[in-house]
Amino acid sequence: MAELAVLDERAVRILDAAAELLLRWGYRKITVEDIAREAGVGKGTVYLHWKTKPDVFYSAFMREGLELARALLARMREDVDCVLPGPMTAAMFLLVMERPISRAMFTGNTDMLGDLIDPTSSRPAQIASASASYGRYLELLRDNGFIRTDLTTEELFYLIDASSLGFYFIQDPSPLVTNLSLPARAKMLADAVDRAIAPARKPDRRRLPRLQGAALEVFQQMEDQMFEVLAKSQVS
Template identity: 40%
Template sequence: MSHPNRERADRILDAAGELLLRMGYRKVAVDDIARAVGIGKGTVYLHWRNKELLFQALMMRESADLTDEILGSIKAEPATILPHRMISASFLITHQRPLVMAMLRGNADMFGSLGDLALREQQDQLRARFEETMLRHGLIRSDVPNLSYALQTATLGFYLGDTLSAEFEGIPLAEKAAVLAHLIRTAFEPAGEPDALAVAEVAAELSSALEELVSGYRNGIYAHDPTKAPG
């Protein structure tokens, strides 16, 4: 069930996001969030039963917004779906979202017990679907051993690179995204031009999977318990 006062719910989530980045999950109290919005604590509980559910809703909203951006770029240009383009586009979009970056980097101080969000499970399912669809349409090489592991670790290294060494901090983000695209293109995609029909089919299939994910998130965000959202 959605709450009639969605605008207030969004203000609560905005404040929660800012406080989370500043103080970390453990230190933020519902009191702090209520004060930042200028409402009583009880009003926050009208939207979410407890702090954990509120922050799950916040991360759902972040993921939904991020996925919407990716969907927008696929609609504008279906070839964005190719692994090297999709993965580098996601890399750039994710860097605009400090909360998602912190979640990806497993920032325990910031997230506390939120580390094992239900979101992770859905992301993993989506990743498996992405790989399976790419393989079925010949847009990714079938001879890469442990494909899922190889793709994930190759990609994650770009998100974690700065945390491992100060040596690469000076490389501009766009350049890092280009390096990531090059790596994925040369290591994981078949040589030659991809088949245009396959690209169109994969774009349609994966767009509908992403739209489903977003609508599930959007239903859950404003529910009293986002993990038990309708749909």
């Protein structure tokens, strides 16, 4: 994978070990010694790459986010409809739900992530960057007539986020609904988002190819920024 250009073989093993232990034990029970043992390196080698245990895991999360962004970009290139908010939200839902760490990040799973999801932490600067990119994407949609124009970018962002959250948190069907597969839930999510932000007039689908090109550029820039953050996350 491309991140190997900025993570040497030992660093990759360390992040792989941290991710595996996170799934197995949860953040609070893991020590740097555990990570080193799982990675087959000395404790000092871990500190050659990252100063603290939280630093190791934040880099692991950056890598996870980068892999998600790449997977979503691939879908957007393959399917022009995936640049529209409903299909894009559904595609992201399916990608997240098949990745346990991503799912924990999206749902704020404190049992697994512990203090790493402290909202007072300054670490989620990359989240602000991703939000700015998504804001530019929403502006593209509005300029091309694919979403409603009576709300601000911030209001649209909130509406999409609020419409999506329940699909992540209600991961197991209720006793009254037992046959909803993940693809079925993703389809419902796409419909919910589309209905929430649909424009007053039916959009001109002839604009889709142009929108696809512009949206790909925005999300590629976001991926590049995430890659740069990952590259700088190690001890220099």
